[in-house]
Amino acid sequence: MEVVRRRVRTRQDLTQEVTVAQWLEEFLKRKRKIEETTRRSYEGHIRLYLTPYLGRIRLDRLRVGDVAGMFEQIEEFNDVIAERRASAEREVRASVKYRRAVSTATMHRIRATLRHALNVAIRQDRLIDFNPAAVLEMPAQARPKALVWTGDRVEEWHREFRDYRTAERARRGGRRVDPIDAYVRVPRPSAVMVWTPEQTRLFLEEARSHRLLALYRLITLRGLRRGEACGLRWKDVDLDAGSARIAWQLVQLAGQIHEGRPKTDASMRTIALDAETVTTLRGHKRRQQQERLAVGEAWKETGFVFTQPDGDRLHPQHVSDQFLWLAYLAGLPPIRLHDLRHGAASLMLAAGVEIKVVQETLGHTSSSFTADTYTSVFPQVAMAAAEKTAALLLGDGDEGRGVLRQLRV
Incomplete structure (x- = not known):
């Protein structure tokens, strides 16, 4: 009733x-x-x-x-x-x-x-x-904590990696084990892992001769998402001014590539480019022009910065696959391509970049999310904060006295 x-x-x-x-x-x-x-x-x-x-x-x-x-x-x-x-x-x-x-x-x-x-x-x-x-009440949705690949963690992972390959080869009767399959299967200390600055430098050195070096450098230093890097267009890049506008993306859905604008207003942003990244992009542009001449009329004019050798759109999964190979060849412990974005944020904070600038560079909607996610990744960040606090209260130098005078005003 x-x-x-x-x-x-x-x-x-x-x-x-x-x-x-x-x-x-x-x-x-x-x-x-x-x-x-x-x-x-x-x-x-x-x-x-x-x-x-x-x-x-x-x-x-x-x-x-x-x-x-x-x-x-x-x-x-x-x-x-x-x-x-x-x-x-x-x-x-x-x-x-x-x-x-x-x-x-x-x-x-x-x-x-x-x-x-x-x-x-x-x-x-x-x-x-x-x-x-x-x-309906559901379990708390806790984000996995990002951890750095410290020496002890790397040593433990390498030991488990060797043991896994040995056991898998024995299980297969001596047949070859795909190294990349083993590379991604061995458990990591956290779902989100970050390379140290030295490990990141080794990756970029390994990628130096790769045709997508500029793409990986942008993700590593500027924290672009995979889709944003694949969707970067030459018309949005100003090499003379050293800037790039993030206004388009390529995303992979069920194996298909879809184009569109970034999902949020915060993701629509302009990022600054360091001098070496500008030089790398200029070299990439010359290489792309050579590829265009090589294929002639078969060239596909898409306008994207990063393309296949015939000018067609770059498949996002290809970028991830190549990243894993480069990391493996460099002898580095595994991280996801998206973890390079976490690393970029951590590197900026460790270098003393203000949290608001980091937020805008990454395209986050709030600085509180940026702070909650990244400030504890590198020990250097916490150490720098501790030193600044101590200098404020206990420092005998001009800097500490100057800060205290400002607070009294």
Whole structure:
């Protein structure tokens, strides 16, 4: 009887029974003016999780317990994946070869998609008057702490890397083990690892003869995202002024390349370029002109700074693959390409760059996020802060007395 009252109150068709799956399909149809990355995210959450677990439930009968049950089942399958991957039987391991455990962060994003879809059902169609996804309590979404590859951590990782390759070669009956596969499989102290300044220098030396050296240098020193680096256009670069405007990006979705503007206003920014990076970009431009002459009429005029040898758009995954090879050849412990961005922030802070400048360079929306994420990565940052504090209170020099005089004014 309550269902009938609700439908009368919200002016619904009393004969209509909308399921969660039906509504999610309708929700996607209505989301026309959204970024392609956001659309793919919605589609993935709906196809892989929301429809299989909740799709058959009537929309007006969806309860908090149903949503909680979905996440419990996802966590249970995470355990299954972990158990099967640890199995000694090849067939058992193969059954989850391409399945990845769903992280807490991903679960929060799945819940956000459902919450948004249900809010639309409330506001636009008045199909329901309660959003169970909005009140569900979930585990805290803690960001992994960035750690530096210190000497002890590097030594321990190399030992585990050697042991893994030896064990894997024995398991395969002496057959060759793909070094890059082993390189990325051996666990790291944290999901986010950062190279020291010396390790970063070794990487750039290894990349010196690579045709994408300028791209890796931009990411390493200026903290560009992968899509921003791949989407950098010559018309947005002023080599004489030593600046580049970040106004376009290339992103990879389901193996396809999509172009578009950065997602937030803060990501639309102009960055300064150091003299050596400008020199590197000039050399890259000359090399690109030589490639253009070499292919002649087959050249594809895309206007991008970083391209394939025929001028076509650069595939983001290729950039990541080449990065791993260069890091491996340099004998460095592994980090993700995106971790170069973390390293850039840490290097700037260790060099004494103000947090506001770091925030604007990275394209963050707030300096508090920048500070919370990066100020504790390099010990030098904390040490510099401690020394400045001590100098302020205890220093006998002119600098300490000058600061105190300013505070008294």
